[in-house]
Amino acid sequence: MSIFQERFLIQRNPNSTDNHDYKWWIPLSYTGKTGANFNVTTPARWLRANESQIVIENIAESSDWIIFNLQESAYYRVNYDANNWNSLISQLNSEDYTVIPPVNRAQLLDDSLNLARAGILDYATALGVTSYLSKESDYIPWASAFTAFSLLDRRLKGAADEDYQLFKNYVLNLIEELYNTLGFDEKPTDHHLDKFLRNNVLTWACNLGLEDCINRSKEELAKQMSNASY
Numbered sequence: 001m002s003i004f005q006e007r008f009l010i011q012r013n014p015n016s017t018d019n020h021d022y023k024w025w026i027p028l029s030y031t032g033k034t035g036a037n038f039n040v041t042t043p044a045r046w047l048r049a050n051e052s053q054i055v056i057e058n059i060a061e062s063s064d065w066i067i068f069n070l071q072e073s074a075y076y077r078v079n080y081d082a083n084n085w086n087s088l089i090s091q092l093n094s095e096d097y098t099v100i101p102p103v104n105r106a107q108l109l110d111d112s113l114n115l116a117r118a119g120i121l122d123y124a125t126a127l128g129v130t131s132y133l134s135k136e137s138d139y140i141p142w143a144s145a146f147t148a149f150s151l152l153d154r155r156l157k158g159a160a161d162e163d164y165q166l167f168k169n170y171v172l173n174l175i176e177e178l179y180n181t182l183g184f185d186e187k188p189t190d191h192h193l194d195k196f197l198r199n200n201v202l203t204w205a206c207n208l209g210l211e212d213c214i215n216r217s218k219e220e221l222a223k224q225m226s227n228a229s230y
Contacts, residue, residue, distance in 0.1 A: 001066070003028065004053040008077050010118050017173065023049040029070040032060030033091065039103050041073040064089055068098065072107045079115055085125050092132035105136070106144040115147035133174045139193040145174075146200050168208045179205050184216045 007022040021137070027043035047054055062064045065087035068078045080088070088108060091097060108129055116126035133145055149171055156164045182198045188196075205213035 001054050001059045002053055003047060003056060005047055005076075008118065008223070010114070015184075025049050026076060028056075028068060029073060030059065030066055030068045032066045033068060033087070034061050035098075036099055036106060037068050040069075041070045047173070059130045060185035063087075067104055067108075069104075070105065070150070071103050077111045078116065079109075079111070079120060085112070085121075085129070089125075089128045089131070092129065097132055097135070102138040102140040104143040109141055109148065110144040113145075117148075117151065127170075130174065134177055137178060139197045142197055142200065143177075146204065149204075171204065172208050173209060175201050175204055179210070179213070184213075184220075 002171070005023060005026055016187040028045040029041050029043055030046055031040075044055060045054070065084055067079075067088070069076065088100075089101060092105070092108070096104070112121060112126040112129040116123045117120035130145060131139050136142060136145075152167060156167045177200050178197070182194065182201055184202065186195060186198070202213060202217075206217055
């Protein structure tokens with residue numbers, strides 16, 4: 001497997017006169033599908049600042065996916081070739097998606113959607129990574145997804161109504177199961193991250209026009225107003 005680095009910018013300035021060759025020492029931690037182990041975050045190899053590219057042999061089975069930057073322990077984004085992205089998407093959409101821990105699921109979402117935003121990765125692949133979210137229940141991956149969706153929401157609001165409606169329907173489909181599972185009301189047994197997640201899900205559901213969410217919000221407001229003392 002060939003590995004190289006380049007400076008990541010969301011938006012490049014075509015008129016920039018900066019000719020500096022930005023390179024860093026990059027700690028490489030990784031695991032493959034076979035015998036996946038996300039607990040060892042100590043670098044297995046370094047990509048040195050004076051190396052434009054390195055090749056790591058026998059890193060995984062040819063049909064396996066591989067993930068770099070385990071537990072997102074270092075400060076860099078990771079892009080993969082099309083085959084590896086597709087293998088990761090297949091894993092995420094399988095019943096065994098939790099073999100990839102929450103932090104790395106969040107990393108895959110964050111990296112793919114920001115790489116797409118920068119024009120480095122196609123949106124079909126990035127949205128393919130998000131397609132598994134309909135069964136995701138962990139706060140950490142959803143936090144990454146909602147951050148990226150917020151940027152897409154702002155961008156698509158200015159696009160054609162049909163495009164924005166497609167986006168709204170897509171996100172609503174992803175959050176529907178979680179909306180029903182979390183419910184509208186807090187429970188005494190809720191973990192604090194469940195409370196954060198519920199708040200995000202309800203905000204998105206109502207903002208995107210989910211009728212049940214809007215009706216429940218109106219009922220709750222009316223209840224609060226009827227109980228208010230002035």
